[in-house]
Amino acid sequence: MIEWLLLLLLAIGVGFNLLASVGILRFPDVYTRIHASTKCTTFGTIFIVLSAIVYSIYNWRLSHETAWITMGIHSALVVIFLVLTNPVGAHALGRAARKSGIRPYGAVIDELEGRL
Amino acid sequence: MSFATSFLWSLIVYLVLTAGSGSVLLWSPEELVAGIIIAAIIGYVTRNIMDERLDYFFNPKRWVLFIVYALGPFFYAMAKANLDVAYRVITGKIRPGIVKISPDLTRDESRTLLANSITLTPGTFTLEIDEEGNFYVHWINVPPGKEKPTPEELCGYLPKWARRIAE
Numbered sequence: 001m002i003e004w005l006l007l008l009l010l011a012i013g014v015g016f017n018l019l020a021s022v023g024i025l026r027f028p029d030v031y032t033r034i035h036a037s038t039k040c041t042t043f044g045t046i047f048i049v050l051s052a053i054v055y056s057i058y059n060w061r062l063s064h065e066t067a068w069i070t071m072g073i074h075s076a077l078v079v080i081f082l083v084l085t086n087p088v089g090a091h092a093l094g095r096a097a098r099k100s101g102i103r104p105y106g107a108v109i110d111e112l113e114g115r116l
Numbered sequence: 117m118s119f120a121t122s123f124l125w126s127l128i129v130y131l132v133l134t135a136g137s138g139s140v141l142l143w144s145p146e147e148l149v150a151g152i153i154i155a156a157i158i159g160y161v162t163r164n165i166m167d168e169r170l171d172y173f174f175n176p177k178r179w180v181l182f183i184v185y186a187l188g189p190f191f192y193a194m195a196k197a198n199l200d201v202a203y204r205v206i207t208g209k210i211r212p213g214i215v216k217i218s219p220d221l222t223r224d225e226s227r228t229l230l231a232n233s234i235t236l237t238p239g240t241f242t243l244e245i246d247e248e249g250n251f252y253v254h255w256i257n258v259p260p261g262k263e264k265p266t267p268e269e270l271c272g273y274l275p276k277w278a279r280r281i282a283e
Contacts, residue, residue, distance in 0.1 A: 035256055036201055077133070084232070086236075087232040109213040115244075
């Protein structure tokens, strides 16, 4: 029973990470690729870590060892820091690309023209 | 007061990281003593960097609102964003552009929250914030006629939540 739940969560997470890889291959320029990689890797990794948390809670209910609590809390911290820092990294990459003069592919409007 | 803010933050993070090490509630006595000493050192060193923000950072109303926002509207918007990216990967329909919005936010904390939320939700990603607080956002699918959008047209209910939590 628990194996199927873990398998479902892992499958959702790995599926979204695969989507991020396909997006990096298919999109035309830096900015659209950053869209695909940031959103999909964050969302997919949340589900992968959720399966680790579910597994540690299940084992703690069986054996009542505190090591499982530690594992669950540390996994939850991984998700919190990932959600806080992943957008900041994407923002830094995009701003650096725009500062070095890469124009967005097929842009209908570019408000940053001549500003950076 | 500035000492207290960073001291409490450091102590909370240390206790969360070492939970499950012993028998006093969840911690061993050695870990508790070490945590208090380390947090006191950090609080003393950073006492001039953190100005008096104890009432701002440890306001329970803000924390409850933040948790509700993270589990409810924000998670829903993230799921929608991923389905949106999947649709664009499969069909290849994009009409990109860099647009400018002016949410009237005054504090650094609320601007950070809104910029991170914009990056993780459908089709938008923050590139730059200037001194007046204007956001320059790369939008993957600009609808025709919406080249100068209002904040609500670009990202829905996010600016309202950022104002409610962090202003």
